[in-house]
Amino acid sequence: MNETYTKELIENYKNPKRFGKMETPDLTGRAVNDLCGDELTLYVKNEEGKVTDIMFDGRGCAICIGSMSLIIEELMDRNIYDLLKIQEDTILDKIGMKKDSPRVRCATLSIEAIKNLK
């Protein structure tokens, strides 16, 4: 677990990238972890099927917020339909978390928010 709590993750938790509410998004994706109440909302500006702006807000642990922040820049300029096909491994590989970790759901909440975009 210590491998997951890297300086980079903690930094992304303390100062998350693109954090805040977008006033008039074209798409939003919300995900809630029922176990702990952590939640993420992703806001997307969409022009001709492409992400032209993206932000998120919510509340959660370092893994939840840090994961969303770590992945969010990569989502810019992507095709929306490609985005919806994103796999959980994308974030688990990025933060070095094994699939059987008790904290998997904290990390994959970010992926769920992306998949829930509508």
Added chain:
Amino acid sequence: MNIKSQFPIFNNNKGLIYLDSASTTQKPEAVIDSIVQQYSNNNSNVHRGLYKIAYKTDTKWVEAHSIVAKYINAKSYKEVFFTKNSTEGLNWIANTVSLSPDDVVVISEMEHHSNVLPWMKVSKEKGVILEKIKVSEEGTLDLSHLKELVSKYGNRMKVVSVLHQSNVLGTVNNVEEIVKVAKTVGALTVIDAAQSIAHMEIDVQKIGCDVLVFSSHKIYGPSGIGVVYCKEELLNSFEPWLRGGEMVKSVEEDNILYNDLPWKFEAGTPAIEAGIGLGIALKWFEKSVEELGGWSEFKRKEKALTTLLVDGLKEIEGIKLVGGEIEREGIVSFNIDGIHPHDISSLLDENGICVRAGYHCVQPLHQKLGLNGSTRVSLGIYNTKEDIEETIKQLKKVVNIFRK
């Protein structure tokens, strides 16, 4: 006397510091052995067989009820029946007591979900008013509010069901006083002793309550077994909630003859080994408390550890305990600015330290106090000064990871 060495889990997990006994306690070898022995030597059903091993099992089953009755000072084993856990006991009474529209049930703002949800269901289904005794900002129960409710509703108040010790705050409610006030309007009194059972003497006659519930697994016994204490005259007047085998003597077309107390309330084959194991656990616990110097010495030691923990926590920058300057008994919950409880729990686990993170099944209290969960440290008979010191040391390291 070395308590820790009597628990195989600490021998099998070197360096384990278990601080989640409010969730469930670890099991001493004596209890684990009793389960193996029951299955290895006497396995058979209860109240059914006419052969020797069945007789032995029956004897042990009745004996377990007697041990429980004696432990909580019930008048006889007839006032004690076994359930799955405290939750089932509370569901039993909520579904058993006769309630009509506009009757009033009183719980409190610090209840575990198990003493909230069954009454919410009854309230919705029967049109019963559900009131909650207020909890002060400090984290204590406002008994003057209970008195106000008594004045407001009078004998429409049919049930007062409250917990003995809060599993979040660690505070102990004055249940004797609560029962006394509730009895002025003749309300049925229910005490949830799930948390207090392993931390103080429980005397149902002294408390004066009608019903008291607890779970075996929180007092070093097996999981899957719980206890309901209920006054005999009430048990005689109640219809059984669960029906099936064991709880009847005869079943004819229009005539059902219920079994004697307490078996009338134990429908179906129970967790036999666990019930017998609970008896062994209570005997073991009683003996251990005695060897530690009796209840007053046991409580003094636990209080000293709690104080050590509270003082250590207070040294941590940005810490906020759940509840103010209150009397905590072996349970302390807290938050640290900018660090999520789940991160604290995961990082402590890296060092073999087990603590609970989240709502602890008490979301309404957390919401009232404006908290999105907390981290909880709770003590058991096996915890030592070293456990607390190591935990505080590791907690400071966790904070450093986030503060750097």
